[in-house]
Amino acid sequence: HLRGVMHHLPTDIPLSPHSEGCSVVLHSLFSRVPIEKFRNGREEVYRRTEESNPNQLKLAAQAYRFLDSEVFYSQQELQMLLKCYQANSLEQRETAFTMIRGCRRRPKTKVELMPIAKVFKTENEYKLLHIKSIVTRAKYHLKMKKLWPRDAFRIFDSRRRGLLSPGELLAGFNWLG
Numbered sequence: 001h002l003r004g005v006m007h008h009l010p011t012d013i014p015l016s017p018h019s020e021g022c023s024v025v026l027h028s029l030f031s032r033v034p035i036e037k038f039r040n041g042r043e044e045v046y047r048r049t050e051e052s053n054p055n056q057l058k059l060a061a062q063a064y065r066f067l068d069s070e071v072f073y074s075q076q077e078l079q080m081l082l083k084c085y086q087a088n089s090l091e092q093r094e095t096a097f098t099m100i101r102g103c104r105r106r107p108k109t110k111v112e113l114m115p116i117a118k119v120f121k122t123e124n125e126y127k128l129l130h131i132k133s134i135v136t137r138a139k140y141h142l143k144m145k146k147l148w149p150r151d152a153f154r155i156f157d158s159r160r161r162g163l164l165s166p167g168e169l170l171a172g173f174n175w176l177g
Helices: 003-006 056-067 074-087 091-104 118-121 126-142 149-156 167-175
Strands: 024-027 036-038 043-050
Touching: 056 074, 056 167, 074 118, 091 118, 126 167, 149 167
Parallel strands: none
Antiparallel strands: 024 036, 036 043
16 A cells, blocks of 8 residues: 555655655565565566565664654664665655655654654764764763763763753863763
C-alpha cells in the first residue's frame, strides 16, 4: 500500500519516486529479501536482490518509520536516519516529512521539540559523531580527574548561579584538558 501512495504523490514532493534522483526499494523486513524497483529509461524493472545484511535492515526500518511520521528516535536510530537521507537537503527532508505527516490523523505536536528535529537541522551523520566525540573526551577527562559530572559543574560555575555561561563552559573544558 505504501507503493501505491508513493506513486500517487505529486512530482514536486522532494522524496517522491517521480522526483529526480529518488530511488525506491521495496523491502520486506520479514523475508529479508529486498525487491528493488528502478527505472531503465521509461521502463520500470523489478528485480530480486541478494539477502540483506542486518545493517541494511536497520536502515530500512528507520526509513520506513520516517515515512510513517514517527517522531521519537534514539541517538543510534537518528544516525541511521541521517545516513538514509543525507543526500537530501534539510529543506527537502522537512518538506517531505511535513507533507506526509499532514495526511495522517495523528495529533500535530510541534516537531521542533521531538528527537526527529535533529534530522531537519543536521546535514549528515558525521555532525552527530563530532558532538559524541566531544562528550566522550569530556567523560574521559572527568574520569581521569576522578570527578563526577556534578562536581565538575560546581567547578565550572565560577559565579555560583547554577547556570554555565559559554565562557565558563569553555574555561571548564580547557581546565579538563
